[in-house]
Amino acid sequence: MFSDCDDDYSFDDDLEYGSNSETSETPQIERKYNIVAACDVISEMNKYIDRVNEIFKIKRSLVRRLLVHFKWNPERLIEKYYESQDDCEGLFKEAGIVYIPESDESFKRQISRNSSDGTCLICYAPNSETIGMLCKHYFCKSCWNIYFTTQIMDNGIAENIQCMETDCSTFVSENFVLSTISGEDVQTRYHQLIAGSYISSNLMYKWCPRPGCGNCAEVLSLDVKHIVCSCGMEWCFGCGEPDHLPLESCQILKKWKQKAIDESETNKWLVINTKECPKCSAAIEKLGGCNHMICNNLNCSFEFCWICLGEWAPHGSEWFSCNKYVEDEEHVAMLSKERKAMERYHHYYDRYWTHKRSRELEQGDLVMFVQTKSQYIQDRLNVTWIEAQFLKEALNVLTKCRTMLQYSYILAYYLVRSPQTVIFEENQKDLEHNTELLSGLLDNQNFPRDEKELLELKMKLNDRAAYCEKRRIVLMKDVQSGYEKGIWKYRTVF
Amino acid sequence: MASELPRRIIKETMRLQSEQIDGIKAVVNESNARHFHVIIDGPGGSPYEGGKFKLELFLPEEYPMSAPKVRLLTKIYHPNIDKLGRICLDILKEKWSPALQIRTVLLSIQALLSKPNHEDPLANDVAEHWKKDEMGAIATAKDWVRKYAQ
Numbered sequence: 001m002f003s004d005c006d007d008d009y010s011f012d013d014d015l016e017y018g019s020n021s022e023t024s025e026t027p028q029i030e031r032k033y034n035i036v037a038a039c040d041v042i043s044e045m046n047k048y049i050d051r052v053n054e055i056f057k058i059k060r061s062l063v064r065r066l067l068v069h070f071k072w073n074p075e076r077l078i079e080k081y082y083e084s085q086d087d088c089e090g091l092f093k094e095a096g097i098v099y100i101p102e103s104d105e106s107f108k109r110q111i112s113r114n115s116s117d118g119t120c121l122i123c124y125a126p127n128s129e130t131i132g133m134l135c136k137h138y139f140c141k142s143c144w145n146i147y148f149t150t151q152i153m154d155n156g157i158a159e160n161i162q163c164m165e166t167d168c169s170t171f172v173s174e175n176f177v178l179s180t181i182s183g184e185d186v187q188t189r190y191h192q193l194i195a196g197s198y199i200s201s202n203l204m205y206k207w208c209p210r211p212g213c214g215n216c217a218e219v220l221s222l223d224v225k226h227i228v229c230s231c232g233m234e235w236c237f238g239c240g241e242p243d244h245l246p247l248e249s250c251q252i253l254k255k256w257k258q259k260a261i262d263e264s265e266t267n268k269w270l271v272i273n274t275k276e277c278p279k280c281s282a283a284i285e286k287l288g289g290c291n292h293m294i295c296n297n298l299n300c301s302f303e304f305c306w307i308c309l310g311e312w313a314p315h316g317s318e319w320f321s322c323n324k325y326v327e328d329e330e331h332v333a334m335l336s337k338e339r340k341a342m343e344r345y346h347h348y349y350d351r352y353w354t355h356k357r358s359r360e361l362e363q364g365d366l367v368m369f370v371q372t373k374s375q376y377i378q379d380r381l382n383v384t385w386i387e388a389q390f391l392k393e394a395l396n397v398l399t400k401c402r403t404m405l406q407y408s409y410i411l412a413y414y415l416v417r418s419p420q421t422v423i424f425e426e427n428q429k430d431l432e433h434n435t436e437l438l439s440g441l442l443d444n445q446n447f448p449r450d451e452k453e454l455l456e457l458k459m460k461l462n463d464r465a466a467y468c469e470k471r472r473i474v475l476m477k478d479v480q481s482g483y484e485k486g487i488w489k490y491r492t493v494f
Numbered sequence: 495m496a497s498e499l500p501r502r503i504i505k506e507t508m509r510l511q512s513e514q515i516d517g518i519k520a521v522v523n524e525s526n527a528r529h530f531h532v533i534i535d536g537p538g539g540s541p542y543e544g545g546k547f548k549l550e551l552f553l554p555e556e557y558p559m560s561a562p563k564v565r566l567l568t569k570i571y572h573p574n575i576d577k578l579g580r581i582c583l584d585i586l587k588e589k590w591s592p593a594l595q596i597r598t599v600l601l602s603i604q605a606l607l608s609k610p611n612h613e614d615p616l617a618n619d620v621a622e623h624w625k626k627d628e629m630g631a632i633a634t635a636k637d638w639v640r641k642y643a644q
Binding site: 154165167 | 500501502504505506556558559560585589591592593594598
């Protein structure tokens with residue numbers, strides 16, 4: 001299997017995969033993905049197109065349009081091409097391309113036929129030289145330019161720009177756009193958008209989720225999930241979320257997030273305002289009337305007493321009141337079970353949320369504080385920039401630990417208790433405890449006054465950070481060996 | 495943004511004045527050349543016959559690259575026009591093309607009055623009414639014409 005590869009995470013829990021624990025210690029030798037910078041995406045894309053174009057040998061932009069139409073699946077395109085017996089025109093028509101076989105110019109210049117005096121019918125400039133495509137809708141170049149610019153800059157459309165004429169669905173060729181638009185920013189944006197459709201319609205590519213990064217990752221197999229972008233962002237290729245190890249499954253993460261939304265206010269309201277039908281458990285809100293309830297669930301229609309939740313029949317004619325005020329033991333048991341489930345959820349959610357929030361705060365305020373401190377010791381204590389980096393390194397460890405703790409609570413919530421989960425919780429506890437200590441050390445408002453104090457701080461921080469990192473790896477290794485051996489059992493079926 | 499008025503708008507305004515459209519009167523606002531007061535007569539044979547419907551039409555800075563903004567000022571009982579007078583018409587949104595004009599927009603609105611589009615309702619309650627009880631809905635529409643569109 002994927003031994004010794006740090007970046008492989010399989011979708012299937014039973015699959016074996018290499019340990020990720022050495023990520024921070026050994027450089028990755030064999031990468032299963034490439035990080036491609038935004039400007040390289042286009043040349044990457046063009047190379048790909050050219051490979052497909054060896055069959056067609058037509059203009060690159062036309063092949064791109066065809067590939068976009070076939071969702072970047074060259075096999076399907078080529079199959080279709082052979083099926084249609086090399087009839088390019090049929091293919092182009094299907095993809096909405098106006099194809100001019102005889103000339104390389106995909107648009108023609110000529111005096112407008114739209115009006116007798118050569119007036120462009122968009123801007124009404126008289127005697128303008130108008131241009132258009134094979135669909136024979138001619139307008140002046142300046143109008144086309146403004147139109148393309150609006151589509152690109154305001155509407156974010158590049159691949160599917162259509163002719164300006166009403167109800168004309170002819171797509172405009174790249175050549176036409178590029179020879180018409182003015183301004184470097186428009187050109188750049190146009191290229192970005194074109195590459196964007198290549199990325200988004202290609203399963204093997206995804207943009208780095210860090211805002212403003214612009215890099216994208218190209219995986220060589222869809223099993224690859226853990227991506228470290230050159231911008232430093234660690235993220236999951238499966239769901240495009242920030243890295244969520246030790247929780248491996250994107251599905252569980254999604255479910256957890258959905259639960260967090262569902263459980264919040266709605267759930268509180270339900271607990272306060274409704275009771276469950278004792279037979280079918282449908283949530284029932286009592287809006288008025290007497291205590292004789294008939295469940296609205298047509299498959300149930302159970303008749304019961306609102307007060308004691310017992311069957312209605314024994315209540316007889318005493319429909320106005322229930323004398324069975326002694327609470328039914330079964331009902332109490334049911335209620336407390338519900339409450340316990342909720343308490344359990346809140347236990348994990350609180351911890352998940354605390355670490356998430358702490359990390360966010362630390363990334364804001366603490367980063368600033370650490371920078372100030374770092375600058376201070378450089379200025380006052382005659383320390384070089386490199387020597388002052390220990391603060392930043394400790395902060396990086398802190399962030400990693402917080403992230404791991406955050407997601408470890410989701411995993412903990414869904415795991416069925418077993419001797420292994422006890423070990424897991426011990427590891428989690430140790431990491432949590434030391435992470436808080438590390439956070440406290442970094443947040444310490446006292447600035448070192450002399451070299452001795454600086455040395456002391458450096459030693460303390462380095463030790464604590466090293467310990468945290470070690471514990472983090474221990475936790476991760478433990479969880480991963482659990483995945484490998486199929487130890488973890490989930491409380492819910494996913 | 496006191497930019498010079500584009501030739502296109504000047505031409506269109508002139509043409510609106512010189513070549514009147516049947517049942518549509520469009521007058522430019524004297525203090526704002528991008529703002530038009532429009533009156534559309536309820537089309538003959540429709541529930542809106544005999545009514546006079548006031549509209550305002552505004553040409554945004556980006557016109558003709560983006561569509562004019564149109565709003566009905568007269569109350570109307572119509573499945574594609576809501577309480578605020580907003581009109582659900584494809585050419586005012588995703589189907590807008592710079593080759594369309596004020597004239598074509600107004601003609602489209604006139605056509606929408608004579609033939610409501612039940613597939614794409616904006617005022618859901620009105621559309622529902624129309625679907626369930628066409629006669630009743632038409633009666634309400636006529637009633638509103640008498641009340642609000644004289």
